[in-house]
C-alpha cells in the first residue's frame with residue numbers, strides 16, 4: 001500500500017538522517033543540500049517527493065517521503081507554509097477527482113498521511129512559526145511533532161522542554177496525532193493497550209536523535225553519534241525516543257491512512273461540496 | 276575601567292549561560308525569560324544592559340553586558356538589527372558629545388567594545404540573518420562570532436561547520452575581530468606570539484559550550500553538562516573552545532577597547548563630520 005510521509009522543519013534539524021534511520025533506506029538519493037544563504041532571497045518553499053519500496057516485517061509499502069526545503073530558513077518566514085497547505089489540498093483535490101472518475105479501481109493515493117514536524121531543541125519551546133503551522137494544518141493532516149537533535153538536552157532540560165511544548169499545544173487547542181483512539185474504539189477495552197498508549201503519549205513530543213553511521217560502542221556495532229565525551233546510542237531508549245517513534249509509525253501506518261481518509265480528507269470533501 | 280560586551284543571537288542559544296560562565300558571575304540578575312511566542316507579534320528587539328564589577332586577576336573591570344532579547348526570534352526577522360545599530364550609534368553619539376563637552380575628565384565610556392555573535396550549531400552554517408548582521412555591523416563594532424551549543428556537533432561536523440562559516444565570511448569579505456595585529460605592530464616580531472595567534476585564529480569561529488552547574492566527574496568537581504552517555508566538560512579544550520574564548524577575551528579587553536576607539540568610533544566621528 002502507499003504511505004506518504006511529509007517531513008517539515010528548518011534545515012539542519014537532522015530530518016533526512018532521521019527518516020533514513022527510521023526506514024533503514026536512503027530516501028534522499030539525489031539530494032543536493034541547498035545553500036541556506038541562497039534561500040534568503042525570497043525563494044519560495046519547495047515541495048519535493050521521493051518514493052521508495054520498503055519491506056516492513058514482510059509488508060510491502062510504497063513509501064513516499066515529501067521534503068519541504070526552505071521551510072523556516074528565510075529572513076522572513078511569514079509565508080513558509082502556504083506552499084505546504086497548497087500541496088496537501090492539491091492531493092485531496094486530485095483524489096476527489098479520481099474518486100469521482102470512471103476507473104476507481106486503481107487510484108494511487110498521494111494524500112499526505114502524516115507530517116513529522118521538527119521542533120528545534122535549541123530554543124525555549126515552540127517558535128511563532130511552529131504554532132502557526134500546527135494551528136493551520138491540524139485539521140488537514142496528521143501531525144506528529146518531534147523535538148529534533150535531542151542529544152543537546154540533558155534529561156532535565158528535555159523533560160522541561162516537552163512540558164513547555166505540551167502546555168503550549170494545550171493552550172492553543174492544537175490537535176496533534178496522539179494515538180488517542182476514538183471514543184467507541186474497541187481497543188479502549190484492553191487495559192494493557194490503554195496503558196501502553198498512555199505511557200507513549202506521556203512522552204510526547206518525542207525527542208529524537210538519529211545517526212546513519214554504525215559505530216563500535218563497547219564492542220557492539222550500533223548506530224550512534226560519537227562524541228569525545230561519549231556516544232549517543234540512537235536505539236537506546238534511555239538516550240532518546242527514536243525507538244518509540246519507530247514503533248509508533250510502523251504500528252500506525254494503517255491507522256494514519258484511515259484517519260486521513262475518514263477525517264482530514266472528509267473535511268476537505270465537505271468543504272468542497274459546500275463551496 | 277569600563278568594558279561593554281553586547282551579546283547577540285536567537286533565544287535559547289546558551290548566551291547567558293556562557294556569559295555567566297566566562298565571568299563567574301550572575302550577569303542577568305533580574306532576567307525574566309520572555310515567552311518566545313509573545314515575541315511573534317511584531318514587538319521590536321529590546322536592548323538591555325546590566326552592569327557588574329568584576330575582578331580579573333586583580334584588575335577591576337566595570338563590565339556591562341548588553342542583552343538583545345528578541346533578536347532572530349520573530350516570524351519575520353527583517354528588522355532584527357536596526358535597534359542594535361541604533362544602540363551602538365547612540366553610544367558613539369553620546370561619547371562624541373561628552374568628548375566635545377567642558378568636563379572631559381570623567382567620561383563614562385558606554386560604547387560597545389565587543390559583540391559576541393552566536394551562530395546556531397543546528398543549521399548548515401550562517402543563516403541569511405547572520406550574514407546580514409555581520410555585514411552591517413563589521414565596521415561599527417568588534418564582532419566575535421561563536422558557534423553555540425557546540426556539544427551537538429561531533430568533532431568532524433564541528434570542523435566542517437567552522438570551515439563552511441570561515442568560507443562564507445571570506446566570500447562576503449566580512450571583517451571580524453580576529454586578533455590580527457595591524458601591520459606595524461611590534462608583537463608581530465615575536466614568533467611565539469604569532470604562532471599562538473595563528474593557531475587561535477585557525478579555530479575560528481570558536482565553538483563553545485557552557486554550564487553553570489558544577490558536576491562531579493571522575494571524582495573532580497568541574498563545570499559540566501551531564502548526559503546519560505557522558506559529560507561535556509566546559510573547561511576541557513578537547514570538548515569545546517570555551518577556554519580559548521575566555522583566554523582571548525581576558526587578554527584582549529584593552530585591545531578591543533582601543534580598536535573601538537581608534538577604528539570604529541573614528542569611523543563614526545568622521546561620518547558625522549562629513550554629514
Ligand SMILES: Nc1nc2c(ncn2[C@@H]2O[C@H](COP(=O)(O)OP(=O)(O)O)[C@@H](O)[C@H]2O)c(=O)[nH]1
Nearest residue numbers: 011012013014015016017149208209210427432
Ligand atoms: N546532534 C545531532 N546531530 C544530528 C542528529 N541527526 C543528524 N544530525 C546531524 O545534523 C546535520 C544535518 O542533518 P540532516 O539530516 O542533513 O538535516 P536536515 O537538513 O534536517 O535534513 C548532519 O551533520 C547530521 O549528522 C541528531 O540526532 N543529533
Ligand SMILES: Nc1nc2c(ncn2[C@@H]2O[C@H](COP(=O)(O)OP(=O)(O)O)[C@@H](O)[C@H]2O)c(=O)[nH]1
Nearest residue numbers: 152157286287288289290291292424483484485
Ligand atoms: N547543549 C547545550 N545546552 C546549553 C549550553 N549552554 C546552555 N545550554 C542550555 O540552553 C538553555 C538556554 O540557555 P540560556 O543561557 O538561557 O540561553 P539564552 O536564551 O541564549 O540566554 C538552558 O537550558 C541551558 O542549560 C551548551 O553549551 N550546550
